[in-house]
Structure formats: C-alpha cells, structure tokens
Amino acid sequence: MQAIDLIRALLQAPALLSWQNAVMIAAGLILIYLAVAKDYEPVLLLPIGFGAILANLPLTGITEGEGLLAVLREAGVANELFPLLIFVGIGALTDFGPLLENPRMALLGAAGQFGIYVTLLLALLLGFPLRQAASIGIIGAIDGPTAIYVANKLAPEMLGAIAVAAYSYMSLVPIIQPPIMRLLTTEKERRVPMPYTRRPISKTARILFPIVTTLVVSLVSPQASPLIATLMLGNLLRESGVVDRLRMAAQNEIANVTTLLLGLAIGGTMNGELFIRVETLYILGIGLLAFVMDTVGGLLFGKLMYLLSRRQFNPLIGAAGISAFPMSARIVQRVGQEADYRNFLLMHAMGANTAGQLGSVVAGGVLLALVTQILGG
Amino acid sequence: MQAIDLIRALLQAPALLSWQNAVMIAAGLILIYLAVAKDYEPVLLLPIGFGAILANLPLTGITEGEGLLAVLREAGVANELFPLLIFVGIGALTDFGPLLENPRMALLGAAGQFGIYVTLLLALLLGFPLRQAASIGIIGAIDGPTAIYVANKLAPEMLGAIAVAAYSYMSLVPIIQPPIMRLLTTEKERRVPMPYTRRPISKTARILFPIVTTLVVSLVSPQASPLIATLMLGNLLRESGVVDRLRMAAQNEIANVTTLLLGLAIGGTMNGELFIRVETLYILGIGLLAFVMDTVGGLLFGKLMYLLSRRQFNPLIGAAGISAFPMSARIVQRVGQEADYRNFLLMHAMGANTAGQLGSVVAGGVLLALVTQILGG
Amino acid sequence: MQAIDLIRALLQAPALLSWQNAVMIAAGLILIYLAVAKDYEPVLLLPIGFGAILANLPLTGITEGEGLLAVLREAGVANELFPLLIFVGIGALTDFGPLLENPRMALLGAAGQFGIYVTLLLALLLGFPLRQAASIGIIGAIDGPTAIYVANKLAPEMLGAIAVAAYSYMSLVPIIQPPIMRLLTTEKERRVPMPYTRRPISKTARILFPIVTTLVVSLVSPQASPLIATLMLGNLLRESGVVDRLRMAAQNEIANVTTLLLGLAIGGTMNGELFIRVETLYILGIGLLAFVMDTVGGLLFGKLMYLLSRRQFNPLIGAAGISAFPMSARIVQRVGQEADYRNFLLMHAMGANTAGQLGSVVAGGVLLALVTQILGG
Amino acid sequence: MPTDLLVGLQISLAGLAVTFLVLGLLTLIIRLLRWIFPAASARPAPKEAQPEAMTEQQREETAAALAVAVSLLENQPKRPDGDPALGKLLEP
Amino acid sequence: MPTDLLVGLQISLAGLAVTFLVLGLLTLIIRLLRWIFPAASARPAPKEAQPEAMTEQQREETAAALAVAVSLLENQPKRPDGDPALGKLLEP
Amino acid sequence: MPTDLLVGLQISLAGLAVTFLVLGLLTLIIRLLRWIFPAASARPAPKEAQPEAMTEQQREETAAALAVAVSLLENQPKRPDGDPALGKLLEP
Numbered sequence A, B, C: 001m002q003a004i005d006l007i008r009a010l011l012q013a014p015a016l017l018s019w020q021n022a023v024m025i026a027a028g029l030i031l032i033y034l035a036v037a038k039d040y041e042p043v044l045l046l047p048i049g050f051g052a053i054l055a056n057l058p059l060t061g062i063t064e065g066e067g068l069l070a071v072l073r074e075a076g077v078a079n080e081l082f083p084l085l086i087f088v089g090i091g092a093l094t095d096f097g098p099l100l101e102n103p104r105m106a107l108l109g110a111a112g113q114f115g116i117y118v119t120l121l122l123a124l125l126l127g128f129p130l131r132q133a134a135s136i137g138i139i140g141a142i143d144g145p146t147a148i149y150v151a152n153k154l155a156p157e158m159l160g161a162i163a164v165a166a167y168s169y170m171s172l173v174p175i176i177q178p179p180i181m182r183l184l185t186t187e188k189e190r191r192v193p194m195p196y197t198r199r200p201i202s203k204t205a206r207i208l209f210p211i212v213t214t215l216v217v218s219l220v221s222p223q224a225s226p227l228i229a230t231l232m233l234g235n236l237l238r239e240s241g242v243v244d245r246l247r248m249a250a251q252n253e254i255a256n257v258t259t260l261l262l263g264l265a266i267g268g269t270m271n272g273e274l275f276i277r278v279e280t281l282y283i284l285g286i287g288l289l290a291f292v293m294d295t296v297g298g299l300l301f302g303k304l305m306y307l308l309s310r311r312q313f314n315p316l317i318g319a320a321g322i323s324a325f326p327m328s329a330r331i332v333q334r335v336g337q338e339a340d341y342r343n344f345l346l347m348h349a350m351g352a353n354t355a356g357q358l359g360s361v362v363a364g365g366v367l368l369a370l371v372t373q374i375l376g377g
Numbered sequence D, E, F: 001m002p003t004d005l006l007v008g009l010q011i012s013l014a015g016l017a018v019t020f021l022v023l024g025l026l027t028l029i030i031r032l033l034r035w036i037f038p039a040a041s042a043r044p045a046p047k048e049a050q051p052e053a054m055t056e057q058q059r060e061e062t063a064a065a066l067a068v069a070v071s072l073l074e075n076q077p078k079r080p081d082g083d084p085a086l087g088k089l090l091e092p
C-alpha cells in the first residue's frame, strides 16, 4: 500500500456524512447560536449543541464504547446522577423566603403545571404511546433536570429532544409569557396593587422547611423523592449556615462541572439517524404548547384567587407559578408595572415562582408514579 | 381504574413506613440538629443525617439499583475512593511543623490509640466476632476516614454506625476530655511549664517528611499504605510549594465535594431494618469508651514522660495524642491554662495531635493487617 | 500464634521489595526532585513520581482490584476521560488570537511534528513493532494529553514511560531548544526584524474558529476528533463569553482535579517488574531525539519561509511550532533578542506555538488512524 | 385509542389532584412552621452563619494569644521578636 | 524488517502530508472567517461578555428599585426604614 | 470464647507494639531529616512558593515589555497607542 492510498483510505469520513448528520450539525450550530447570540440558557444549550455536532461526525467513535460522550452518558445520565447533582446546586442557590412569607402562593405552583396534562392528552391523541406521551408532557414542567430525570426513565430515546425543548422554552419566557398575560387579564386586574410587607421568618423555620418538605413530598410521591430530596438538600446546606464549604461546593463546583458534562452527554444522544423523525418535530411543537398552557393554567388560577380574595389579588402573579426561576417572576413585575408604575409584584411573584419549582418536581414524580403504575399493572 | 383509585394506589408510602424507619428518620433529624445547633462536625453529620432520612422513606428506590445513594456508595465508598480523597485534602491542610519541631511527641500519637485495643477486647467479650470487634475498635482511632476505610473492609454492615460514632465522638472532645484530664493528673502536673522555642525546619526536611513517612509506614504496614499515602500526598502538595493549583484543588474542590457525597452515601446505609438492633447500641456505647480509653492511654503515657523527663513534661499533652485535630490540642491548652495562666502548651500539643493523626492511620492499617492475617490463616 | 509471631508475619513487605521496585522508587524520587527543585512540569511530574513510589511498595494492593490507583486508572485513563478533560481546561486557557492574526503560522505547527516520524522510523529500525514504534513516535508531539491518549490506545504497557518522557521533555524546552536554534540559523537570519501590527479579530470569527476547526479536523481525521473537540470546546467556552461559570470550572476545578488524579494513575502503572527493561531506556532516549527533530523540522521550515518571503521571515519562529506552549514562544523571543535587542518575535511565535498545539493533536489522530488501519487491514 | 385517552384523562386528573394536594400541604406546613417557630419580636439583624465553635475557637485563640504575649514578655532575651508563623499555626 | 520500515516510511509520508493538509486548511479557514466576519472598522473596545439578558435584568431591577422607592414613600408609616434584605432578594 | 479473647489480646499486643514501633521510627526519621537538612543559620524569611520559572518568566516578560516599548517608539505613526490586550497575551 502506498502513502497515497493510505491517505485516501484515511479520508473516508466526509463520504460517510449522511444528510441527517448534516441537519443535526446545523441544529447544533443553531443551538450554539441561540446560546451565544441570544443568551438562551447558554450553560446548557452551548454544551448540548457542541455535543450534538460531535455525535454526528462519522467514525469518531465518541458516542460508542469508551468514547467520551458514551462514558459521560453512563457516568451521569443513565443513572440520573447529573440532573440530581444539579438540583443540589439549584437548591443551594434558591431562597425560599418569599414563599415562606406568602404560603398561599404555593397553590399557584400547582396550577402552573397544567400544561403537563394538556400536553400528555394531546400526545396521546397524536398516537404516542403512554410512556412517550408522559415524557412529552413533562416538558410542561419547564424544568430541565426534572424533564431529563423523567424522560430518561420513561422514554430515553427522546431524551435529547425533550431536554432541548425544556431548556429552550425556559429561555423563551420573556417572549412568550407577556402576550398571554395581556390576553387573559383585564387592565383592571393587572392594576390590582398588592402591598408587600416583609414578614420575618425564623432561622429554625427556614431550616426545617427543606427537611419537612422532603419528608412530606417523599411520603406522598416517592418517585419524586430523589428530585425533591436533592433540591431540598441544597437548600438545607444554604439555610443551615454551618456548612458553607459544602454549600459553595454544591452551587459552584458541583453545579458547574455537572452542567457542562450533562450538556455534552445529552447532545451526544442527538444522532441524526435517531433524532430526525417526525416525532421530534411533534415533541418540539407540543412542548411549546405545554409552556403556553402552563401560563394559562397559572393565570386562570390567579383569576380565581382574584375573585376569591374580593379583587385583592393580582392575577398576573399566577403566571409565575411555572418553574422558570426567576425569569417569570421578573416578567410578572414588568407587566404589572406597565399597567401601573407603582405596582410592586416582584416579591409575591417570587413566592409563586419558587412554588412553581416545587410544583414541577412534584408533578414530575407523580406523573412517573402514575405511568409506572398503569404500565406495570 | 378511576382517577380516585389511582390516587389511592399512589398513596401507599405512609402505610409502608415501619417503626424502624420512623426511628431512623428521628435519628437523622437528631444528627442534623447536632450538626446545625451544636456544630458537631456539621460537614459530615448533616449529610449523614439527611442520607439516613432518605434511606428510610419507603418506595423511593434511592438506595437500590441506580438510585442516587446506591450510585454514590458504589462510586466512592465500596472502593474506598471518597475517604482516601478526603485524606488528600486533610493532608493538604495539615501543618506537621509542630511535630517536626518536637519529634518526641510522635510516641504520644501511638499511646492515643490505646482505646482501639481495649474496645476490641470488650467487643470480643460481648460476643462480637473478630472482624466486627476490630471494626468497633477502630472507632478508637477517632478518625472518620480511617474508621470508614477499615470498617468497610472488615464489616461493611456496620459502616453507618461506626462512621456516625467516629464523627460524633470527634465532636465531643471539648466535653469528654477535660474531666478525664483533671481526674488523671494532679494540679502540680498540670502546672508544669513547657517553654516553647520555635525551631526552624528546613524546606527540604518538610518536603521529605511526607515522602519518607509514606515509605516507612507502607513498608512496615502495607495495609496502612493507601491511608498514609493519601494523607502524605496532600501534605507533599502543600509543602512542595510548586503545585499550589493542586493543593487548592485537594483542600477545596476534592475535599468538599467528596465530603458531601460520602456523608450522603454513609447515611444511605442506615436503613432502619438493618440498623436498629442491639448491636448498634453496643457500637455507639463501646465507641464512646474507646474515645475515653484513648484519652486515658495518652495521659498515662504523658505521665510516664513526666517521670522520665524529671518532671519537665506536662502530662496533659498526652491527651492530644488522639487524632481529633486540632480540637484536642486546644483542649490541652485550655486545661493547662486553667492550672497556670502562663502555661503555653498549644504548640507541643499540636505536635502530639498531628502525631495522633499518623498514629490513627498506622493503627488502622496494622489492625486491618492483623485481622486479615488471622482470619485468612 | 503468639503476638511476636504476628508481628513477624506482619513485617514481610521489606523482604519482598525487589531491586526493580527500589530502582523505581528512586526514579519516583528523582521525578519529585525535578518537579520541586527544577520546576519541571510539577503539576504532573510530582503526582507521577508519587504514584510510581506507591506502585512499587509491596503488598499494599494499591494498584490492583479496588485499590486507589487501579480505581483511578479505570475511571479516567483506560477510557481516556482524564486527558480529554484536561484538554477542555487547556482549551479554555489558550488564546488563539495570535494565530488568527497570523494564519500563515499554522503551517509551522505541522512542521513542528517532524520528530514524530523520525522517531517512529528509528524505533522500527531498533526492532519495536509498529504499534509500539508509533507510541514512541508520539512523544514527538511533545504534548502530554495527546501522548497519553495515543499510547493508551496503541501500547498501554508503555504508558508510564511515554507520559514521563512527554512531560519531562516539555520542561526541557529552555535547555534544549536554544543551542539547536543557534546551530541551524545564521546570525543574519536571527536578526530579521518582524514588525508586529495587531490586527483586530471579530468576536464572531473567534467564536467560529473552534467550531469550524472541530468540524474540519474531525472530518479529515476522525481519530483526532475527541482530542481536537475537547480542546476546542474549552476554547469555545472561553471565547463565547456567555458561560464564564463553565469556563472557570473547566480551567480550574476540572483541570486541577483531573491533573492530580491522572498523574497518580500514570505513576501507578510504573511498576518496576514491568517498567525496568531496556525498552524503557530506548523510549526515554528516542523521545529526546523526537523533541530535537521537532525543533529541527520547525527551523528548517522556518528557513524555507525565510527564503520564500524574500528574507522577511525570521526562521527562529519555526522552533515555536511544537506544542510546548507558551515556553517555546518565549525561547524564540529570547534568542531573537540576543541577536538584535529590538527584535519582538513573541506574538508571531505565539501564533506558531498555538498552531503547534493543533498540529500535535492532528498528528496524533492521524498516526492513530494510520496505524490502526495498517494493523487492522 | 379512546381507552388510551381515558387513561390519560385519569392520569391528568389524578396528577393535578395530587400536585395540588402536595402544594396545599406545603402551605399548611409553612404556616405551621411559622406558628411554632416565630421570628424573634423585632426583626433580628441578619444573623450571619457563625457556628458556636467559632466563638469557642476565638476564645481559645485569644487565650493562646495572651499566653504567647505573657510568654514573650518573660522570655524576651531568648525570643527577640514575634513569630509571624505562629498565627498560621493557630489556625484551625 | 525492511517491510516494516517501508510501512513506517509510508506512514510518515502520509502522516506528514495529512498534518500539513489539515493545518493548511486551517490557514484557509482563518482567512475565510476573517474575511466573512471582519472586525468592526475601528478597533472596538474589548466587549466584555455581558449577555443581553443582563441588561434586560438590570432594566428590570431598576424598575423594581423605583417601584420600591415609590412604594416606600407612599407607605412610610407602615415601613419606617429601608429593608436591607431586599437587595439580596432581588438578585437573580 | 477464651480463644477469641486470647487472639484479641495477641492482636492488641502486636498492634500496640507495631504502632509504637512505627511512631518511634518516625521520631528517628524526623531527627535524621533535621540533622541532614538543617535550616539555614538564621531563620530565613518564609520563602513563598515561587518556582524558578516564574523569575525566568518575569525576566522574559520584562524583555518583551522593553521590546514592545522600543518597537512602539520606532513605529509611533503606525501604532498610535499602546495595546491593552498585549499584557493579556503575554500571560503564560
């Protein structure tokens, strides 16, 4: 064999690049573009996009055997380690104070999961089997780790699309929510003033909150236990005040390293041959609907509270009952101020927003339990 | 099946909560209370307590298969990775200078392991088989990573109780040691002044110390090699002065992340059905005795040195020969000053205290070797 | 069995220490000496040296089964995870700006790999089989992670020696390169002034560079894909400017922790019985030649550019086409200034130097592909 | 298909119900926690997370520092100047 | 042995050729990137990596701060002094 | 049972003996190390961990900085102002 033959034999990869690969590489580039130019959840979409590119380059072996992306998938996605570790970091970063001050906001966190079920039904109507329909529905949790956790258990073949949808739509909060909020509420409703009086919460209550929440949610919905437990563990590290070393490790080292590796591994599942099918388009489309219906659910529940409270409750706050924290609370503040510049809804909306995070986890666990039960029995 | 039946089927977990689970959840809460309110080794007892709670919530699957706590146990406890990595961090944080300045303090680090053997004998008397008795004895090392390392090799079923005992009793140093010190020494002994003259140690000697110690301990006691090697590697990173990046990584990132995950994984072994038995009470009780006997051994050896040195040696320093660093050195300083306010025993006690750390590791390795040999032959 | 017999049975390790073990322990001490006293790549040579010592202490079990070094080897060397993660960190630290400003410098990064092939041929002449000869040749990449990656795939039994050679010789840049530079260039050539005009590079071009490079290199040389992809991922984290959390995690936490563990694991492969053989001496000797021939190749190509550019190109810059970044660029600057104190070659040499990093990765992947193809077909 | 949808509807109803149930429970829990552990009368200055042992430690370090001072005064000829490395060694 | 060496020579030739090819391609790519995406006319001040959302966020925080100020002025008897914890809560 | 206890006693004796032996060895080792590598006569100022290459590097950077300065002076019309990004590029 001559050197020239060797070279020719070497240069096989371009010929093996299928059109599906090319499309997915383009999709990866778009994700990176959205991350960099549009700042759409860049810490996840950039690694996912890069991983998607790598997964579609022929002959690299990077997604198989002991290839890098296969190793990362085994180490942290298949066993759900990475999303759970990220939740420890999120918990360490989240201040549940606004919710502790306004406990009635908790119910909005349930209403904001409405889209999960609408989506589930629509997916069933479109012919998806139950476990796939539920996985699509979970996009309505608008919560990356929860979506990854549930999808990986019920329909791992859809993991890439669902993760991308969950994280992308989280970034679309400032674009999608305001028109829905204006459509579903009247000017009068949006102008309802809600005075905010800070209520001090004792340190003991702050420390017991994550522990008791873990106990109650785990007992009522055991399948949600790993999710709620890690989120609450992070919060306990934060509120206990005696383990700052661990809190910093959780919110920095653990969260950052894991986020990078999780993003790469998820991108690594997006091989064109598996990914490019009409189902993927459905997933992305229905996922968007899930998000819209979450907002609708939250707003309608907000309107109910408006009525029940004799017009003392600004229904806009309902839109913050999704888990996109703290973006949707900020949107509520902004839209509320448009109606009346003196409106200060932020702290109320923060309460609803953290409740939305809890609601997403609970809904994810409950959905997992229900589907497992039905399919198992 | 109706929605109401689904819900009913879902809510099974509370009914499955056994009294053992409830007791262990209470125990987990107590550990968290001790960590937060009493500051008892919070970086370990808080994660252990939280892990113990999680391990006793029914149907979560978090300790089995690919559940989070099972994954962490496999990744870092079964193979001893986590305690060894923590030792790298401890070594990077420990200044052996006081011991290098006062090498005769080294022997006190051997005397401070006395409790290990008293406990071992007592456990044999109480009917524990040898490998369990030795694991209980290792609580007398009063050193978390060593205790976890040895117990995991000899009696993994006792890991949770032994780790909890080791870390809890480390925290009790300020409560338990002073009365024993006052009981076993006379006022006259406690007042012995020990002038401290700082002796400069060359950088070369400081750098060679961890290397030579690794060589000697490994050759004399190969089973102690992983423990001493990681502790000394950390110290070499520190003293070499040329790898600050690695030193910081060892004492921060590696130590913190590993501590959190190790604590969770150990808590995860504390399932009520396995944990609640009379043996556990014995372990906790005898472990406390181990700690007391360590202090006694150290003090008696200190009194021997007092006599041999013609009353130039303050026997209180012997109490610092355990590995609870730097707490017991501080206690020695405090009790010494009670007797004579001019007493400055801290630096001497620091020497004995770092020797206690070495002694614990050596004693752990030797015990492991001896038991393995007897059981194997 | 009496206590004294037990002790005697315990103290077997010193008798089992073979002369090979003793030699390797001495070698480990020399590596640590070079790291600490000579500052030769201490972040790697110190852990490698320490690991080599541990691997040669009898009966510790630290390199077998679930021993620490075996666990680390499995976790990050066998699957190439650690070198690739280190590359993410290196990419995050590398500014490819000088290369983007002077793209013609890229070719010097190819010329600087000349030694790989000279070495490969020499090793074949000396009777090494192809896969070993190629692994020895890869020392000529003068790039630690690349050498480890390739050697682990082609000749894992040589991993220790090759890694040590690659990192040691990287440190010898300031000693070895200057005489060769003076020998192969004339005073007149060395005095060629190269004015440096900073050319602004748009942010878009900076961001697209790592992505397009990944695509092109992966398509032309798929076996190089994991290496180039991780290097470029790190650079994308850096240049994108939107994921500073991830960039810091890559260049600090990930790089530092991985470097420490990789060094230990590689040292752990250097057991005397396997390591001490005449081949090892050959490897170390030929490796040094590889380095010299890289420099020669770079300089000769520099002289070619000198001629082609009508004496506008300073051939010294060619010596920076190896991957020892940024040491060789600094050497070029220094030797250039010796000839004419007004010479400012640093930025040009930086361009060639970063190109050398890319060239090393490409050459490594190409070599892997060619050898795999020949041996497979 | 209709069966599937029926199952889906039941899941949706059950899921929404349990989610509201849990979040409702959390409302009660929060009220309960606030009732059992009320904040101190006036709003307390935000207590920085300082474990008790820190003050314990500080006390001991002060004691040690005093001891050093006394010892320095008494041994002045032997130890002419303060040891800058001591502070480091006293660190936990 | 000669066969081996021949193979080695071919590998060397092929390897060097492909390496030069790839690095040559990179030269072209860089020129292309610079041509398609030239830097803005004058050298721009190094644009610090500030994602758009940050300014978005800043705008909102300013709005919120103003709202707080207005609300404070209007409710002065009820809330006598500014709340030092508010700034923390406003953080993302 | 008595056998077990006897074994335990032997383990205890052997264990204590070896532990004292090893710690005793360490005492000797420390004395030996201090004897072979004594600290420099007067107590040296604590030498901060500065690898040699750093000063090497600093020397080169000074040289580079001088070169830049000269080059700037000579090319003043072409490059009107100092380049703020240069310092960054000179970093290792």
Ligand code: NA
Binding pocket: A112, A113, A140, A141, A142, A143, A321, A322, A323, A324, A356, A357, A359, A360
């Ligand atoms: Na949600």
Ligand code: NA
Binding pocket: B112, B113, B140, B141, B142, B143, B321, B322, B323, B324, B356, B357, B359, B360
């Ligand atoms: Na001890």
Ligand code: NA
Binding pocket: C112, C113, C140, C141, C142, C143, C321, C322, C323, C324, C356, C357, C359, C360
């Ligand atoms: Na190279």
